[in-house]
């Protein structure tokens with residue numbers, strides 16, 4: 615299944631919170647050794663089970679501002695009251711080494727990547743319906759009701775921008791969604 619003959623590239627996976635981006639990305643990483651997932655910086659607090667340096671680099675607001683000031687982030691944005699950003703180092707190195715570098719980021723960051731990295735492949739993951747998105751956010755049991763409400767509010771805005779992306783993929787059946795992402799990532 616793993617094929618190392620592909621040339622390196624940057625791919626962005628965006629879509630509303632709770633749509634299943636993390637689930638899809640974890641499965642892709644297990645299936646393809648040549649995929650490298652960028653680990654973001656965030657000012658959000660770790661959720662239960664999240665590990666610093668594996669899920670995110672958890673940093674203070676001051677440290678985050680310092681990284682922005684030093685131009686160390688390829689893109690960054692504020693989402694539901696916290697800052698998130700992609701560390702610039704590692705991205706270009708991994709692309710040069712022939713890997714497919716994945717960024718799992720929100721809409722504003724994806725827009726910045728379109729400007730700074732126009733050749734990046736940009737994929738948008740859609741839920742089968744808003745009701746199912748809400749069900750997934752609640753079933754995950756990782757966020758407070760207020761955080762879920764903020765994410766749902768933001769979801770409507772993000773979904774309205776789906777056609778800014780190269781491909782829109784509906785995450786209804788998980789295996790089918792994975793197959794569609796694979797066909798986009800390994801297209802050439």
Ligand SMILES: Nc1nc2c(ncn2[C@@H]2O[C@H](COP(=O)(O)OP(=O)(O)O)[C@@H](O)[C@H]2O)c(=O)[nH]1
Nearest residue numbers: 631632654690691693698699700718719720723
């Ligand atoms: N712009 C940007 N967005 C990010 C980055 N890392 C994560 N995000 C996005 O921030 C949003 C919130 O992430 P998170 O708090 O982990 O919540 P979840 O998506 O509901 O699991 C999601 O849409 C992520 O894709 C980043 O480095 N830059």
Ligand SMILES: Nc1ncnc2c1ncn2[C@@H]1O[C@H](COP(=O)(O)OP(=O)(O)O)[C@@H](O)[C@H]1O
Nearest residue numbers: 631632633634635636637750754785786787788
């Ligand atoms: N295709 C799917 N069908 C049903 N549930 C799903 C599917 N994909 C993901 N989920 C579930 O939805 C919830 C949110 O998924 P997650 O990967 O955390 O989303 P995101 O990273 O986009 O916020 C999780 O409980 C996950 O198990």
